[in-house]
Amino acid sequence: MFPEKETCTFGVNCRILKMDSRFDVEFLQEVMDFFENIDEKARDKIIFNIHKARRSNDAKLFKKLTDEIWEFRTLYNKKQYRLFAFWDKTKEVRTLVIATHGIIKKSQKIPTKEISKAIDIRKQYFENK
Helix, strand or coil: CCCEECCCCCCCCCEEECCCCCCEEEECHHHHHHHHCCCHHHHHHHHHHHHHHCCCCCCCCEEECCCCCEEEEEEECCEEEEEEEEEECCCCCCCEEEEEEEEEECCCCCCHHHHHHHHHHHHHHHHHC
16 A cells, blocks of 8 residues: 655655645655554554545644644554654645654654654755755
């Protein structure tokens, strides 16, 4: 159920989910590595929830963490999966959400180092664009 591989705006190895929705999602290589290291059913549930989030405004699926960073949220088998992301609205045709990396959340609070990592990737993305 992996998204199709395409030429991406950032990084050589990434995947993009495209469909009739509010935005497209680009997965950076760290997300693909994260998917490879989790249960296949959990991965399928995460991708299913991303498809749902692209069609509706549901904070249970896609939530703003800071001014710049968002998270795709999935609960599966009593585990909290998170993919960190940011928006690129500079394209004239489609809005793009870049998913930077994923974690299995082990506490109530989101680790600040994970948010900082996403902020750094976002900064690098726009500097290289």
